[in-house]
Amino acid sequence: MTLRVDWRASVALTGTVIKYLALTLLVPLVVAIIYQEEMLVFVATIALTVAIGHALEQFDPEPDLRPREAMLLVALSWFTVALIGAIPYVLAGYGTTSTLAHPVNALFESMSGFTTTGATVMGEISVEQHSHALMMWRQLTQWLGGMGIIVLMIAILPELAVNGSQLIRAEAPGPELQKLTPKIAETARILWLVYFGFTIVLIGLLYGLHLVGLAPNMDFYNAVAHGFTTLPTGGFSPEANSVAAFSAAVQWVIIPFMMVAGTNFALFWYVLRGEPRRFIQNTEFRAYAGAIAVMTALLGALLYSGAAPALGALGGTTEGASESALRHAAFQIVSLLNSTGYATSDFAQWDGTSQVVLLTAMFIGGSAGSTGGGIKIIRWLVVFKVARRELFTAAHPTAVKPIRLGGYVVDEDVIRAVLSFSLLYLLIFAAATVFIVIDSARIGYSLTPLEAISASIATIGNIGPGFGSLGPFGSYLEFPISSKLVMIFLMWIGRLEIIPALVLFTGAFWKR
Template identity: 40%
Template structure:
């Protein structure tokens, strides 16, 4: 294990988090809020710890997959712990476990909250909550790769460990260039959404926070009713951008470089939009009697389908009261999630496709034992390692999911609440059903259950393995 380089990168994470905290600190200055002092204290803490850790550059450049996974996992844990400190210092969320839950929910773009009245929070705290979504959406280490000229050939191991999906590919010859491309697309799309929200009459502060939550597919609202009080135009803009941020960013790169054939050839993206379209139509028909208008039912169905499949978690209505068919579809969409290479969570459409194609291949082999059949995606054969890792991912996913439901059951809430609470946190969605529905929150869980759900949020965002590898004894051996 190359500890020196891991410590160096964690030091950089702390320094960058100090820079990120300047935004809520400036917000506090604008609104003349004393809570901004909490950010200044935390910034000082980040620099006191981070500067010594990065004073000496590591001499050993060996940085393999193991180091990449450990670095990503530890970086996100440190990022979350430090990010929770302003909530505790300002007494906005005085309980450290609650503050950690809220912060992890922000960075992992989950959007699950323990707060029952977010409108009482100062503007600087609301900005920080929403900004954590934007930071975590693309990944803080991807941000580091886009800015810093790291050398030694270990960029890809960091990107593989942090980027969502069964496999990661470079958009440019250099990983640093790929990171810059990704963040450029991410930034431009965020700015466009802010401008469109402003055109619709949304205040600047609301527009920035909402765009941060949409871009990161996070879902922290700054109002108690989430998005319900905003106009239909604003809800439509948010719907469109939630769905767009759930698309594999490779597709945008192909479109920008005028490789339209490659963009439309992406099988995952086609299925992603197909699933969204079918779900919207079924739910719109199912809830027509509630709204009494086909257009309103379609718009509400589109918002909630877009919010759930992209794991954003915004809400315009209490879908917990919808008919069972609609609720069932929304729960299924929680598991499917968005595309790989997007800011969305869930299992990912690409993994679902690979699993389905694997089943079809096995059935074909049963009928034709001597046949040689390869699993293909976008017309290309999928490497065996990707298929194997997808199968293992799903097995571990189910084990963690089942274990989490069992462990939080000791709080004695009903099964639907527990099941959807784990689904909402593990898939980085936010709201579930029953007590954790759009009008509820996670505050009623015990500190133990909150820590279990916090682990689920981190595991879900980091695609499980980077977090699990911390608990393997051989990880910490020096070779």
């Protein structure tokens, strides 16, 4: 069989991406120097990364990137980067009792980081059990994966900018690409600059709270660590209790930045250009903000009425209960709706009604063009409008009723792609849930139906925490190796929006 895909070109450019990844490893190396920790882990990883990247580049010294090669490059890059990212975990855990010494556990943690999932297999998550440098690498992987590794490469590498539109289309979350400028490389730079700017502002605000005494344990290290994982909707924290380890002031500051992270970043560019009306008029943003408001009000009412006794003081007349109920409700809804995965309370201990509200939020997702995971708001809008059209045409068979969003007619090809994605997403989610239940039972690991459902949706939706033992302060450590491998696969295809990854497993992609 003659291959239609020049895989050597894709492998060579994957090598280039990996080689540049070595530069990012300088960040944890500097942290290791500051805290006088083991530097050899990151020196060795940098050397290995450069060597592997250089070796892969030799497959094709002058790669020609066409549409299929671009799709293969994106899929290969994301998986290979996760493999490289696991090296520091394995090296740091070698010869110790660390759970990350096992290669599958290390790959799980790395894939969860780069795909901004936030699920963890760490038994104990804090700088007391792991070095500051290793924990900062864990945080940094999410920041790199948030806006997209390939988008970053397009912004700085001219050889990738030639086919940048195809690369971003395969990597960026959402059903469509929105070019902000005629040159795609310039668009990539704008997106990364907006992303970087919000990160710096959040770090400054968090550390500012520490300086004025409103957040005693939010030192500069923690401010940077949480800045790195809020904007990418990642959810990793160097603290075992996530954001619950910090004051209410910290939690209120993080909430709007999580909302920002789930918003289409292109809208902020329009605001900077003096076009704020495009922000307010955006149909998807209005639906996103509306979903947050309605679900926050519902969950807040449940918490205030005492339906979630795990929160203790939220019992109606208790002083401060209304603020606490609103804060916990707003934080958890925003965090799970756009797939951040932070937590201010162990919602795995809440009552069933409150957990159902949170589970519903997990299925919604952020906006297209954001760093949020899930199905995405815009796809749900299209699905609902298609359903309404079908009901209308059932009563009026001869009617022609186009689907409109924001005053524009949605192309039927886009509608078909949205419906195909949604169906595949739900089918894979259901199949993975069944597999996880059967595989866990095989080794005697007991899972409730809600835990199994949440494990599946949390990994394919890049959300992170689930319910029960998989709650925000829990871990995926006890799952069998085979289930972890499946969840690694789910995180990978979930970040790439399923189809650009699954198409590689079809004969039609490779044949002439």
